[in-house]
Every structure is written in structure tokens, then in C-alpha cells.
Amino acid sequence: MYEIPLDEILAELRRLNANRVLIQSPEGLRREAEELASFLENKGIEAILHGEVNYGACDPADLEAKRLGCDALIHLGHSYMTLHLEVPTIFVPAFSEVDVIPSLKKNLGEIRKLGEKIALVTTAQHIHKLGEAREFLEKQGFEVVIGKGDSRVSWPGQVLGCNFSSARVDAEGILFIGSGYFHPLGVALATKKPTLAVNPYSGDAIWMTEEAERLIRKRWAQIAKAMDAKSFGVIVSTKKGQLRLAEAKRILNLLREHGKKAKLIAMDHISYPKLEGFPFDAYVVVACPRVPMDDYENWMKPVLTPREVELLLGLGEDYEFDEILGTERRTDEPLGIAVHGVEK
Numbered sequence: 001m002y003e004i005p006l007d008e009i010l011a012e013l014r015r016l017n018a019n020r021v022l023i024q025s026p027e028g029l030r031r032e033a034e035e036l037a038s039f040l041e042n043k044g045i046e047a048i049l050h051g052e053v054n055y056g057a058c059d060p061a062d063l064e065a066k067r068l069g070c071d072a073l074i075h076l077g078h079s080y081m082t083l084h085l086e087v088p089t090i091f092v093p094a095f096s097e098v099d100v101i102p103s104l105k106k107n108l109g110e111i112r113k114l115g116e117k118i119a120l121v122t123t124a125q126h127i128h129k130l131g132e133a134r135e136f137l138e139k140q141g142f143e144v145v146i147g148k149g150d151s152r153v154s155w156p157g158q159v160l161g162c163n164f165s166s167a168r169v170d171a172e173g174i175l176f177i178g179s180g181y182f183h184p185l186g187v188a189l190a191t192k193k194p195t196l197a198v199n200p201y202s203g204d205a206i207w208m209t210e211e212a213e214r215l216i217r218k219r220w221a222q223i224a225k226a227m228d229a230k231s232f233g234v235i236v237s238t239k240k241g242q243l244r245l246a247e248a249k250r251i252l253n254l255l256r257e258h259g260k261k262a263k264l265i266a267m268d269h270i271s272y273p274k275l276e277g278f279p280f281d282a283y284v285v286v287a288c289p290r291v292p293m294d295d296y297e298n299w300m301k302p303v304l305t306p307r308e309v310e311l312l313l314g315l316g317e318d319y320e321f322d323e324i325l326g327t328e329r330r331t332d333e334p335l336g337i338a339v340h341g342v343e344k
């Protein structure tokens, strides 16, 4: 489904004088990763496949590449997030070839319900189609706003499951182009504005308001389950783009100030089975917000986000999404492969 630019990657590796590389890929690009490894081996470059799970650019395997004596890391499927890298890293984003215009045409009636001034957001997969989508919508009479976003994203209009900075603009409603629920749900929760998700693959459009209300109800049920908890494990991630130690300590102190026992737990890949044996009544995940929200049904104990702990302790009333915000982004990434972490 995705074309990996083999020759471009090879040219970058030659420029870097790389003899050994580590190839990191999300689950959906494992076949492409293996093909890339074969291609590079035929060109005389030793390639090692990274077998750990990877969900985002927040988790580059640069340290592992360094330990393995690799001259470079190839990170497939995601664009660069502003982070310090230990080895030169080639980011190879995966762009979808699907045409987004037919799904916009089909759902014009629903899109008009957002208002005249709309914000347009998408995931990295469709970011190269955002200009076309804007042009089409402007011809239909909309005023289209594309927010710049912060340093966690690579391009204006891009959203992540943990960052909706590009959706926070002056607009009546938000139009999300893409598949899956989590991103548009996050947009709706983070902006509290009417959000319509148009799926360019299926052509379907879904209003996220009801979905957001349903999710908030489920999250309040988790908070209620944690009400009687006396001890909490506060999980901090060791993944560099999810490492929020100051926030984890703030939550730890808040819990202790409110008479709860709490300890910090450091984890890389966070899942409940790895926590078996700890005597905590409940957990707080101060890492990727998708972990407690997507996976909570697999946890035997209540699992909360930092924002939800504040609600539990009576320090707020309104439900807030646990976003990870960055700083100012100076430049946009190219719409293609990009090399970072090279000493200048």
C-alpha cells in the first residue's frame, strides 16, 4: 500500500557513510521494513530489523541503534518530532494515495453544518492532500483555517493522538480528514467544538459529539472506580517523546497531599500484565494518553490520566483531554524523507 523510496534512502545512507542500520517500523509496515532490509543488504549495507512495537515518532529507537553500533536509524511510518537523537535518523513518513476530494463532495451537506469558517485537520497520512482539500472547500464558499501546530507535529494542520495544537484556531467547527476514531475524538474533546470526521477510504462522515460524550461517560466510570483507591502507581514513560517526569511528580505530590499513597513507576512499553505483583489499587499513566483510554478494558485495576486524577481529587469539574504539548515549531518538515540527528 505504501511505496518506500528505496533509492532516496540509499542515497542518504551513502551520504552518511552508513555501513550498518537499524530499521524501525510500526506493525503495518513490517513487510516494507523487511523488503527495505533486503534492498540495503544487496547494496552492501548491513540492516537490522527492530522488533519492538512502535506507535509514533515519540519513540525513535536511536539509543538502541547506537548500542547496536549502527551508523543510522531508519524510522518508517512517522514524520520527525522535535527530539534529541543519538544517531542520524532518516524519517520516512507513509503518505496515503487515496483521493480525499470524493469524500468531501459526498459529505458537503454535513460539512456545511460546521459553519462557514472551518478548521481543517488531518493525520500525517493525508497531510499532502490538505492543500487540495482546502482549495476544494474554498471553492464551495467556506473560509478554511489551517492551524500551524507546535513542535510535536511536522506540518500545519497535522494532529497526533496526543496533540491537537493545530486544531486550536478561530473557527466555528473542525473538519477532520482521516480514518479511525481516536484522532477526531481527541480533536472534539480538546477543542470542545463541533467536529466532523470524514473518512476518505469509506466516504463516511461521523459527528464526534456523541462519541465524545460516550467516551467521557466511560472515563467518569473509571474515575468512580478509583474513588476508594488508597494507593496509586504513577507510571512515567522512558520513551523520549512521552517522558513527562515533572508532570508525573506533580501528580504524585497531589495524590500524597490528598492522603493517598503513591509511587512512581518507570516503564517503556506500558501494559497491565507487566504490573502484576505491585500492590497498588489504581494506576495513573503519565505517558501517551492513548494507553489509559484505548486499553483500559484490559486493566484489572482502574487506570487514569493526570487530568482525571485532578477530577478524582475534586480539583476540577470539566473533563479535559490529556494532551502533550510542545513548544514553537520553527520549520515544517519536507513532504518526503528527512534526516535529523546529524551533527553539524
Ligand code: SF4
Binding pocket: 055, 056, 057, 058, 059, 160, 161, 162, 163, 241, 242, 287, 288, 289, 290, 324
Ligand atoms: S505519545 Fe502516543 S499519540 Fe502521541 S505520538 Fe506518541 S504514540 Fe502517538
